[in-house]
Amino acid sequence: MALSTFSLPGYVLGVNAADPQKATSLSPHLLGGVDFQSHKHQHRLPKPRRKPCVCASLSEAGEYHAQRPPTPLLDTVNYPIHMKNLSIKELKQLADELRSDVIFNVSKTGGHLGSSLGVVELTVALHYVFNAPQDKILWDVGHQSYPHKILTGRRDRMPTIRQTNGLSGFTKRSESEYDSFGTGHSSTSISAALGMAVGRDLKGRKNNVIAVIGDGAMTAGQAYEAMNNAGYLDSDMIVILNDNKQVSLPTATLDGPIPPVGALSSALSRLQSSRPLRELREVAKGVTKQIGGSMHELAAKVDEYARGMISGSGSTLFEELGLYYIGPVDGHNMDDLITILKEVKSTKTTGPVLIHVVTEKGRGYPYAERAADKYHGVAKFDPATGKQFKSSAKTQSYTNYFAEALVAEAEVDKDIVAIHAAMGGGTGLNYFLRRFPNRCFDVGIAEQHAVTFAAGLACEGLKPFCAIYSSFLQRAYDQVVHDVDLQKLPVRFAMDRAGLVGADGPTHCGSFDVTYMACLPNMVVMAPSDEAELFHMVATAAAINDRPSCVRYPRGNGIGVLLPPGNKGVPLKVGKGRILVEGERVALLGYGTAVQSCLAAASLLEKHDLKITVADARFCKPLDQALIRSLAKSHEVLVTVEEGSIGGFGSHVAQFLALNGLLDGKVKWRPMVLPDRYIEHGSPSDQLAEAGLTPSHIAATVFNILGQTREALEIMS
Amino acid sequence: MSALRPTFPLAAPIGGGDGFRRGRAGAAAAASSASAAASSASASAGVGVSLYEVLGVAEGEGRAEEIKRAYRRMARRLHPDAAASPPGRATAEQARRFIAVREAYDTLSDPHRRALYDRSLASSPSASHQELDERSHWRKHWQDQIAELCWRSIDKDSEDNLSWGARMRRKWGESLN
Numbered sequence: 001m002a003l004s005t006f007s008l009p010g011y012v013l014g015v016n017a018a019d020p021q022k023a024t025s026l027s028p029h030l031l032g033g034v035d036f037q038s039h040k041h042q043h044r045l046p047k048p049r050r051k052p053c054v055c056a057s058l059s060e061a062g063e064y065h066a067q068r069p070p071t072p073l074l075d076t077v078n079y080p081i082h083m084k085n086l087s088i089k090e091l092k093q094l095a096d097e098l099r100s101d102v103i104f105n106v107s108k109t110g111g112h113l114g115s116s117l118g119v120v121e122l123t124v125a126l127h128y129v130f131n132a133p134q135d136k137i138l139w140d141v142g143h144q145s146y147p148h149k150i151l152t153g154r155r156d157r158m159p160t161i162r163q164t165n166g167l168s169g170f171t172k173r174s175e176s177e178y179d180s181f182g183t184g185h186s187s188t189s190i191s192a193a194l195g196m197a198v199g200r201d202l203k204g205r206k207n208n209v210i211a212v213i214g215d216g217a218m219t220a221g222q223a224y225e226a227m228n229n230a231g232y233l234d235s236d237m238i239v240i241l242n243d244n245k246q247v248s249l250p251t252a253t254l255d256g257p258i259p260p261v262g263a264l265s266s267a268l269s270r271l272q273s274s275r276p277l278r279e280l281r282e283v284a285k286g287v288t289k290q291i292g293g294s295m296h297e298l299a300a301k302v303d304e305y306a307r308g309m310i311s312g313s314g315s316t317l318f319e320e321l322g323l324y325y326i327g328p329v330d331g332h333n334m335d336d337l338i339t340i341l342k343e344v345k346s347t348k349t350t351g352p353v354l355i356h357v358v359t360e361k362g363r364g365y366p367y368a369e370r371a372a373d374k375y376h377g378v379a380k381f382d383p384a385t386g387k388q389f390k391s392s393a394k395t396q397s398y399t400n401y402f403a404e405a406l407v408a409e410a411e412v413d414k415d416i417v418a419i420h421a422a423m424g425g426g427t428g429l430n431y432f433l434r435r436f437p438n439r440c441f442d443v444g445i446a447e448q449h450a451v452t453f454a455a456g457l458a459c460e461g462l463k464p465f466c467a468i469y470s471s472f473l474q475r476a477y478d479q480v481v482h483d484v485d486l487q488k489l490p491v492r493f494a495m496d497r498a499g500l501v502g503a504d505g506p507t508h509c510g511s512f513d514v515t516y517m518a519c520l521p522n523m524v525v526m527a528p529s530d531e532a533e534l535f536h537m538v539a540t541a542a543a544i545n546d547r548p549s550c551v552r553y554p555r556g557n558g559i560g561v562l563l564p565p566g567n568k569g570v571p572l573k574v575g576k577g578r579i580l581v582e583g584e585r586v587a588l589l590g591y592g593t594a595v596q597s598c599l600a601a602a603s604l605l606e607k608h609d610l611k612i613t614v615a616d617a618r619f620c621k622p623l624d625q626a627l628i629r630s631l632a633k634s635h636e637v638l639v640t641v642e643e644g645s646i647g648g649f650g651s652h653v654a655q656f657l658a659l660n661g662l663l664d665g666k667v668k669w670r671p672m673v674l675p676d677r678y679i680e681h682g683s684p685s686d687q688l689a690e691a692g693l694t695p696s697h698i699a700a701t702v703f704n705i706l707g708q709t710r711e712a713l714e715i716m717s
Numbered sequence: 718m719s720a721l722r723p724t725f726p727l728a729a730p731i732g733g734g735d736g737f738r739r740g741r742a743g744a745a746a747a748a749s750s751a752s753a754a755a756s757s758a759s760a761s762a763g764v765g766v767s768l769y770e771v772l773g774v775a776e777g778e779g780r781a782e783e784i785k786r787a788y789r790r791m792a793r794r795l796h797p798d799a800a801a802s803p804p805g806r807a808t809a810e811q812a813r814r815f816i817a818v819r820e821a822y823d824t825l826s827d828p829h830r831r832a833l834y835d836r837s838l839a840s841s842p843s844a845s846h847q848e849l850d851e852r853s854h855w856r857k858h859w860q861d862q863i864a865e866l867c868w869r870s871i872d873k874d875s876e877d878n879l880s881w882g883a884r885m886r887r888k889w890g891e892s893l894n
Contacts, residue, residue, distance in 0.1 A: 201886075234873070235885070324869060325862070348874070
């Protein structure tokens with residue numbers, strides 16, 4: 001599933017003073033913008049049968065162990081090779097121990113829980129039957145790979161997962177030879193697996209290749225492109241479809257579980273519920289008896305026909321693509337899984353095979369099983385009670401502010417609609433969905449379709465807001481260029497997770513959006529420096545109706561400025577920035593939330609008796625030419641700061657300065673951008689320091705340009 | 718006639734025979750559509766109800782005439798246009814029942830399909846009345862599919878298979894010999 005983080009929808013605090021009746025519930029947020037879905041929806045879900053927990057230390061108050069239970073078998077397994085001599089009974093015990101290990105690890109670090117719990121048995125079975133790392137096992141998206149990491153030599157490093165210099169939260173080739181492919185974005189595993197299978201064939205090797213992909217990731221087009229090609233090439237490989245009936249993230253709206261979007265889910269459901277017509281098989285065999293003839297050939301013909309009936313209408317989808325369908329299989333039954341995997345492995349020539357495994361997200365942890373969102377992404381929590389640790393923050397996340405802003409705009413303008421790609425919680429649009437159920441569209445993991453769909457809506461006079469993460473919009477770039485910008489259709493893009501994103505790392509980092517959006521001829525590109533500006537920019541985007549526009553904002557919470565009344569922003573004048581602090585000699589021109597770092601740098605510099613100018617550009621396109629001209633003419637030094645790659649805001653400013661002869665005089669222009677390398681996952685402050693964009697770095701840069709290197713060193717130490 | 722194996726072996730299958738060609742075995746087609754109709758009729762009527770019960774005739778006994786009369790009787794009662802009951806009342810339920818009746822008649826009016834259906838009832842008389850556990854159904858299901866995988870493997874290995882994968886497999890297979 002297209003992932004990121006675990007920004008679950010919070011409830012909106014009652015900032016709307018005009019409407020006291022609106023129900024408010026406490027929605028504390030963790031720093032860094034991690035929210036969590038409360039348990040208040042538990043009572044709406046049926047009580048599942050609970051698997052009895054192994055071991056004796058069951059807490060009285062809670063439904064799970066308070067202390068980490070002993071894991072004798074897991075302690076003997078460091079690598080898959082250590083599992084090969086275990087009996088099936090021992091493997092089941094290993095699975096239980098592995099499950100508790102995952103729960104206790106994630107309880108201390110936070111991370112993705114539900115999906116890992118759903119695939120514990122599958123992971124054990126795969127490593128038991130196959131021989132990684134020669135056999136390639138690919139985990140789509142990778143957020144369910146925690147059990148895999150534990151079994152492949154990284155158990156002792158699990159406490160460092162998603163932290164600076166620790167394990168990645170997704171699979172990563174440079175981390176371990178057992179991670180066959182780097183993941184993070186969804187639906188890439190089948191493509192990569194096919195590439196590995198074909199590479200194996202070309203080199204004459206004999207290993208197995210297995211891709212594990214979820215039903216959510218299966219909604220993306222790339223999965224079909226890959227299956228289509230796999231069926232055509234007919235190379236031996238195994239695709240495991242991990243079906244837990246959860247195709248959107250988080251797996252719940254504000255009011256309860258999300259019913260799966262898309263037609264594929266109902267097809268998969270039909271597959272699960274179709275009663276195999278065993279009677280028909282007997283009948284068909286009887287028919288063969290009557291017909292006589294070569295039993296072998298006819299039986300096969302009848303079998304093929306019977307299989308078409310037995311499998312039901314859904315499996316023909318995969319069959320038509322050329323994959324042999326096996327299933328559905330109970331994904332928590334170790335015997336079944338091992339039997340099937342062994343059989344498929346031992347069959348000499350299979351071509352591409354798809355094994356449909358049915359699992360339950362969050363299985364084995366009662367709180368996760370009951371939660372509407374299945375504990376997809378969690379903060380640190382207490383294992384015995386399932387309660388997540390929330391630290392209070394005074395402000396909400398930019399995601400929530402965006403949702404509020406959009407709702408406020410949509411209240412007065414009925415043409416505003418919202419589109420997202422299976423990220424209702426991550427984009428905050430679940431809140432919009434609750435308020436306007438007919439005007440919010442979840443297209444599944446299909447960013448390309450989302451953009452062109454929005455273009456179509458714009459043709460009909462609607463005002464579509466496409467809320468797609470900055471890094472996921474990369475998937476839809478051609479659609480942005482060709483279907484939206486070229487035709488100058490007024491589609492609004494709300495790019496969340498712009499800039500560095502913390503624990504999710506480079507796979508989710510939104511470094512490139514300024515570059516790839518600002519180079520488009522018709523696009524209006526803007527970025528708010530704080531949450532109030534975000535409200536105004538949403539209003540501005542709603543007002544721009546003759547060309548496309550985009551707004552980028554980061555992961556994280558607001559800084560605490562006063563919000564506009566009624567959450568309704570006022571449209572800004574397009575192409576107009578603002579000066580925040582008047583000073584002299586040096587001007588810092590920030591774009592987006594980097595402006596906050598500039599203000600902090602300015603106060604650092606003030607301690608050294610240097611009062612500088614800080615300006616907020618607001619727009620990268622069109623640039624506020626008058627502002628830049630005046631800054632360049634009245635200062636010795638102009639530093640542009642942005643949390644984006646080269647080719648973005650700074651480059652546009654440089655272009656303008658150069659073309660207007662402003663670089664021919666005495667002003668020194670310097671850009672500060674993200675470095676030309678990928679910044680590894682870690683805490684946001686560590687990442688910013690690694691990138692060299694902290695207030696200290698900015699202040700030190702200023703001193704260096706002015707020639708005051710001693711002061712620069714002082715600041716940096 | 719040679720003795721038939723009751724189930725397909727999970728071990729290596731018998732060698733020989735050309736590749737399977739996808740063809741229509743007429744009887745198999747009839748068998749499949751009979752049971753497909755049967756299952757959907759039963760599904761429409763409710764689990765555990767036989768087609769005879771849907772039409773309201775004694776099981777296995779009715780001659781063609783009786784089947785036809787029973788169908789006409791039910792249709793008159795249930796058909797939306799011919800319905801005796803006032804319009805707008807419980808029409809969805811009626812429609813569902815009418816579909817069940819129609820499908821039952823389709824199967825039972827055709828002597829060949831009816832014979833197949835009777836045989837299937839006979840071989841597992843209690844199946845239609847039993848709520849079997851879904852998961853154990855699944856197991857039987859994929860066991861059959863695994864069995865078929867063996868057959869398919871032969872097919873894929875045949876010389877007629879011209880896919881890229883097959884060509885590569887042959888190439889490496891030859892180099893080993």
